Amino acid sequence: MTGLPAEQLEAYRARGHVTVAGVFTSTEIDRAITDIEVWSTETLARMRPEDRQWYIEETKDGPVLRKLDNPHSERPLFLELARKPALIALVETIIGPGVSLYFSQVFMKPARGGGPKPAHQDNYYFGPADPDGLVTAWLALDEATVENGCMRFADGSHKRDILQHDAPSGQPFNLQVPEAVLDGVDMSPAPVPRGGVSFHHGGVLHNSGDNKSNRPRRACAFHYITNSNHFANPTLAYDERLMTPIS
Numbered sequence: 001m002t003g004l005p006a007e008q009l010e011a012y013r014a015r016g017h018v019t020v021a022g023v024f025t026s027t028e029i030d031r032a033i034t035d036i037e038v039w040s041t042e043t044l045a046r047m048r049p050e051d052r053q054w055y056i057e058e059t060k061d062g063p064v065l066r067k068l069d070n071p072h073s074e075r076p077l078f079l080e081l082a083r084k085p086a087l088i089a090l091v092e093t094i095i096g097p098g099v100s101l102y103f104s105q106v107f108m109k110p111a112r113g114g115g116p117k118p119a120h121q122d123n124y125y126f127g128p129a130d131p132d133g134l135v136t137a138w139l140a141l142d143e144a145t146v147e148n149g150c151m152r153f154a155d156g157s158h159k160r161d162i163l164q165h166d167a168p169s170g171q172p173f174n175l176q177v178p179e180a181v182l183d184g185v186d187m188s189p190a191p192v193p194r195g196g197v198s199f200h201h202g203g204v205l206h207n208s209g210d211n212k213s214n215r216p217r218r219a220c221a222f223h224y225i226t227n228s229n230h231f232a233n234p235t236l237a238y239d240e241r242l243m244t245p246i247s
């Protein structure tokens with residue numbers, strides 16, 4: 001199976017992220033979106049009132065679902081996508097052979113008001129023993145553009161220290177780098193075509209803008225770790241049952 005070409009691997013090592021187009025077919029993306037629609041309806045029907053603040057957001061069209069957690073353990077179709085050999089070949093070029101999937105998320109970023117994701121470094125959340133042995137594969141289910149809130153990266157920031165993060169009161173999971181620390185940090189937008197994957201290092205500082213467009217910006221993030229790595233210093237409690245061996 002072909003992995004990441006050398007020049008793209010070099011770009012990943014220099015900037016902390018790289019985008020690869022055409023990893024998934026249009027048919028695979030259509031099936032994923034249909035499955036998300038079914039899962040969203042089921043989730044909303046059984047959502048506990050205390051979870052609404054974290055999972056629901058206000059848009060111009062009213063309250064809508066913001067995210068869904070762990071599609072790899074909840075939806076067989078997403079586990080199939082996460083195991084796709086062409087994707088795993090890319091992941092293994094980046095972090096090395098023998099990987100597991102430890103967490104995954106669907107971001108809905110709905111049309112007309114899906115909110116921004118504040119700046120953070122994934123390694124602050126997970127505290128891996130080997131900071132280079134963890135990568136996020138962020139699959140664009142819709143084309144991600146500047147207008148609909150694609151991710152933005154502080155290129156090269158994975159080579160620097162992990163910054164202090166704070167959580168707004170009442171939102172313990174929403175860990176983020178304070179605005180004052182971000183002053184003067186250049187964040188470059190990283191558009192991704194539908195079916196493409198943006199790979200990012202656990203240490204790279206990133207965020208995403210709000211969705212100003214009339215169409216959703218849905219994406220699925222698969223977070224992989226090498227089998228020889230472990231979470232030495234996690235900030236949030238981690239559920240071991242989610243760890244899924246892939247290769």
Ligand SMILES: O=C(O)CCC(=O)C(=O)O
Binds near residue numbers: 107122136150151207
């Ligand atoms: O999809 C987004 O807007 C944010 C994604 C993200 O922060 C991540 O995958 O680590």
